[in-house]
Amino acid sequence: MSRPAIALSMHSGLEPYALRSEHLARLAGVGDLLAPEAIDGMPPQQAEEVLAAADVLLGHWGCARLDAAFLDRAPRLQMLAYAAGTLRDVVTPAAFARLERVTSGAAANAVPVAEYTVGAILWANKDAFVARERLRGVELPAVQRRHPVGNWAKRIGIVGASHVGRAVIRMLAPYHCRILVADPYLDPAEAAALGVELIDLPTLLTTSDVVSLHAPALPATERMIGAAELASMLDGATLVNTARGVLVDHDALVAELRTGRISAVLDVTDPEPLPTGHPLLALPNCVVTPHLAGSQGTELSRLAELVIAEIDRFAAGEPALYPVVLADLERVA
Numbered sequence: 001m002s003r004p005a006i007a008l009s010m011h012s013g014l015e016p017y018a019l020r021s022e023h024l025a026r027l028a029g030v031g032d033l034l035a036p037e038a039i040d041g042m043p044p045q046q047a048e049e050v051l052a053a054a055d056v057l058l059g060h061w062g063c064a065r066l067d068a069a070f071l072d073r074a075p076r077l078q079m080l081a082y083a084a085g086t087l088r089d090v091v092t093p094a095a096f097a098r099l100e101r102v103t104s105g106a107a108a109n110a111v112p113v114a115e116y117t118v119g120a121i122l123w124a125n126k127d128a129f130v131a132r133e134r135l136r137g138v139e140l141p142a143v144q145r146r147h148p149v150g151n152w153a154k155r156i157g158i159v160g161a162s163h164v165g166r167a168v169i170r171m172l173a174p175y176h177c178r179i180l181v182a183d184p185y186l187d188p189a190e191a192a193a194l195g196v197e198l199i200d201l202p203t204l205l206t207t208s209d210v211v212s213l214h215a216p217a218l219p220a221t222e223r224m225i226g227a228a229e230l231a232s233m234l235d236g237a238t239l240v241n242t243a244r245g246v247l248v249d250h251d252a253l254v255a256e257l258r259t260g261r262i263s264a265v266l267d268v269t270d271p272e273p274l275p276t277g278h279p280l281l282a283l284p285n286c287v288v289t290p291h292l293a294g295s296q297g298t299e300l301s302r303l304a305e306l307v308i309a310e311i312d313r314f315a316a317g318e319p320a321l322y323p324v325v326l327a328d329l330e331r332v333a
Contacts, residue, residue, distance in 0.1 A: 004031040004079070004315050007054035011062030012041025018060045018083060023304040030312045031056065040064060048073060056311055060084055060303070066095040079314050083307040085109040085163075085294070088329055096326040103320045106163045108306040109295050114167035116293035117242050120265040121172070121210050124238035125151045129263060133284040140284055141260030145236030147209055151175045157208030159201065159224075160215035161186045161194070164242065168212060169194055180204050183215075185331060205232045210240060216331060217244035227252035230262065238263045242293045245270030254279045257286050267293040 006027065010018060015038055019027065027033055034054060039047040040062060051074040057066075059082040064070055066080060071094055078100045082090065085106035095102065123129060127149045134140060147154065154177050158165045161183040169179055173195075181191060182201040191198035201224075205211060211233060215221045225239070226249040233239065233256075241248055245268040256262055263285040273290060280286050295303055310320055 002315060004055035004311065005053050005076070006031045006033050006056045006058055006311065007035070007050045007074075008033075008038040008058050008060075009040055009063045010038045010060035010083075012038055014038070014060060014062065018300055019304055020301070023301070023308060026305075026308050027058075027311070030308060030315055038062075052076070055079070056081055056314065058083065058307055058311065059090060063090050065090055065092065066099075067092045068094040071095065071098050079103070079311070081307045081310045081314070082324075083108075083303040087324055091324070091329070093326060101314055101320055102324045103307075103310040104322050104324045105303045105306050107322050108302045110163035110167045111302060112295050112299045113164045113242050113293045114171055116267060117164065117168050117212055117214075117240060118171045120238075120240045120242075120287075121156060121168075121212060122151055122175070124210050124240070124263065124265065125149065125154050127236075129238075129265070129287055130285055138284045143236050143261055146234040147236070151177065153178060154209045155180060155207055157182070157204040157211040158196070159183070159204065159211065159213045160243065161190070161196075162214045162216065162243075165212075165214035166194065168214065169196060180208060201229075202232065205229055206234070208237060209234065210238045212240040213243045213247050215243055215247060217246050218331070222246050223249045225249065225253075227255070230256040233262050235261055238265060240265045242267045244268055245272055250280065254283070257283050260285060263287075265289075267291055 008015060034050045039050055054074055055076055056079045057077060059080055061084050080099060080102045082103060083105040087104055091102055130140060156172060156177045156179050158168060158179060158181045161181055172179060179196040180199050181196045182199060182204045186198055188198055224247055230252055239262060250270060253264060257264060265287045267289045268291055274281055280288055313320060
């Protein structure tokens with residue numbers, strides 16, 4: 001396919017931020033954009049006409065769900081090029097049965113999340129969050145750290161070798177950390193290639209100075225970090241969660257944080273946002289941010305560039321950079 005016809009699907013009004021003028025110019029070199037706005041904000045008749053002519057659907061946050069009924073409206077559709085990360089609510093078995101290719105922008109969105117995570121790890125190992133509170137006159141229990149402050153040779157526990165987890169591993173390379181990974185899908189050969197130690201979760205929790213969560217939200221991972229897991233963490237350790245709030249039992253986390261024994265940095269919570277007055281928002285050894293680690297502002301350009309590259313490769317008959325198959329949905333965020 002030399003020049004595919006391309007339709008957009010995303011939150012109405014997101015288009016100018018997701019695809020700036022330079023991205024539209026690049027996209028014009030790859031295929032024919034059927035309309036500059038997303039089908040989601042079009043009059044129904046126009047949306048039907050665009051879908052009927054589309055070979056590729058460029059999706060983003062707010063993308064339509066590709067079920068059988070939607071696909072019947074797009075008989076020519078061959079590819080979903082998704083610029084964002086989480087595909088579970090967008091694709092269905094019908095999409096994998098009907099389309100030639102589904103790709104994800106998760107690897108691009110992982111970069112700013114990993115940057116946030118590494119920043120949190122470096123600050124945590126310097127005891128910066130707690131030291132700031134003490135400087136402001138907040139009284140905190142004295143905790144005897146298992147290891148002294150500093151980032152050299154610290155043990156960093158990565159729970160989940162996802163796109164974000166792997167990006168964190170790469171970014172930590174200059175700091176000479178000892179990186180431990182717990183992930184049932186990671187085999188020893190992959191762990192060796194990543195330069196990490198593959199261990200079980202209980203061992204990771206009891207030996208890491210920082211525990212950073214990068215697992216998907218699945219029935220098997222819900223509340224995977226509960227009272228027993230938190231109690232097993234080292235004195236002075238920090239829990240960082242940039243994955244999904246449901247991975248952590250928040251009541252248990254509040255109870256453990258109140259002892260002052262550990263700290264936490266949370267970019268995701270359950271519920272999200274936390275209700276006004278929630279204890280996690282007031283605890284001095286807990287930093288909560290409003291799910292801002294992922295792509296924002298200028299970082300959206302990375303998503304746009306990846307999705308355009310994927311469409312270009314499809315048009316040229318080349319393999320996808322980040323293909324997604326049905327079996328992947330069982331273990332991705």
